[in-house]
Amino acid sequence: MxxxxxxxxxxxxxxxxxxxxxxxxxxxxxxxxxxxxxxxxxxxxxxxxxxxxxxxxxxxxxxxxxxxxxxxxxxxxxxxxxxxxxxxxxxxxxxxxxxxxxxxAGAPAVAEEHDEVKRQIEAIRGEVDDLNAQVRELQESAQSGPPSDAGDSRADSDKKLKIVMELLTQKLLKLDSLDASGSA
Known part of the structure; x- marks a missing residue:
């Protein structure tokens, strides 16, 4: 049990x-x-x-x-x-x-539904790619070393990173909610 x-x-x-x-x-x-x-x-x-x-x-x-x-x-x-x-x-x-x-008999409807899910996934993929570019920028700025006023810059970077992480989480939840079960 x-x-x-x-x-x-x-x-x-x-x-x-x-x-x-x-x-x-x-x-x-x-x-x-x-x-x-x-x-x-x-x-x-x-x-x-x-x-x-x-x-x-x-x-x-x-x-x-x-x-x-x-x-x-x-x-x-x-x-x-x-x-x-x-x-x-x-x-x-x-x-x-x-x-x-x-x-x-049901193939056209299934194909249409499949195409719609594909379109939704492609749209989300584009959004994730944009967020990925932002993550790379944040990583590069963190690796280039702290500027003269490191405290403010560090806080800004942390804030931006949290925002990007939240946006990524939202996109993943959006992907998870798609009904892609089809007729597997």
Missing amino acids: STSHKISVHCPYKLQKCIVDIPADNSFGDLKVLVSERIGIEPRFFKLVFRGRERSEGDALYAAGVKDGSKVVVVETEEYLQKRRKELTSHGLFDDVPMEEDSQ
Whole structure:
């Protein structure tokens, strides 16, 4: 039993809003078991994707950066999709359409969403590059040695550095908030 504090993890699956409370030091495998109970699919039939990457069951939530309120996307495996398709087809509830044609139906919307996320990332990258240039300037001025009134200059440099660090933190938070999960 874990003694770690609990975090709430959002695990969207289709139209379900699955929120799981789990100790922060648990693994993705533990999360997978809890999600499985909520959505009714065996753990072997889905993957968990966090920040655009599939996570293995042994990965620790805290080590991957999962925090209270984080979103971990549930993605069905190909095996599950084929199994489900066979079940529906055998009951006459689904026309037997090849998987390739079926998956292409939503491709334009996904591509458009992907392009929008790409644009947002590029905009943030430009802002981070500007901040990086400011950091370099501050480093160069610090390395060039103190001018005659070092006290005032040092205080100004520290203040500028704190401002740049805060701006960088804001950009990273902005990047983290982008929904880049797609259909991984």
